[in-house]
Amino acid sequence: MRKAALSRRxxxxxxxxxRWDRALCARxxxxxxxxxxxxAAGARLAGEWGGLRALRVGGCRLVYEPFRSRVVFLxxxxxxxxxxxx
Numbered sequence: 001m002r003k004a005a006l007s008r009r010x011x012x013x014x015x016x017x018x019r020w021d022r023a024l025c026a027r028x029x030x031x032x033x034x035x036x037x038x039x040a041a042g043a044r045l046a047g048e049w050g051g052l053r054a055l056r057v058g059g060c061r062l063v064y065e066p067f068r069s070r071v072v073f074l075x076x077x078x079x080x081x082x083x084x085x086x
Contacts, residue, residue, distance in 0.1 A: 003070040004036040010062075013076035017060075024058060031057045032064075032073060039066030 006014065018025040035041055035055055042053030042064065052074070055062045063075035 002036045002039065002067075004032050005070055005072045007072065007074045010073045010076045017076070024060070027057050028060060028062065028076070031055050031062060032071075035062065035064055035066075035073075036071045039064075039071050 014025065014028065017028065035053075039053065042055040042062070045052045045054055045063070049063070052063055052065050054064070061075070061077040062073055063077065064071050064073045
């Protein structure tokens, strides 16, 4: 199984979510674990985000980059998709 790593930005966003919605935080962590186990589960992104994948958890998006030995979560987006992919 691959290891999951968080970028600083994603870790900060996850800490914010934990403060105001623990249930959502638990769902996000579960999604991260499933993406680490099966990196191809997320939707493939295109354009300047090519090579990355994204998972949708409720109103959040997890953007990650799968590697051979680990999965790096780069972005945890809350809100509209347009705002996240800018």
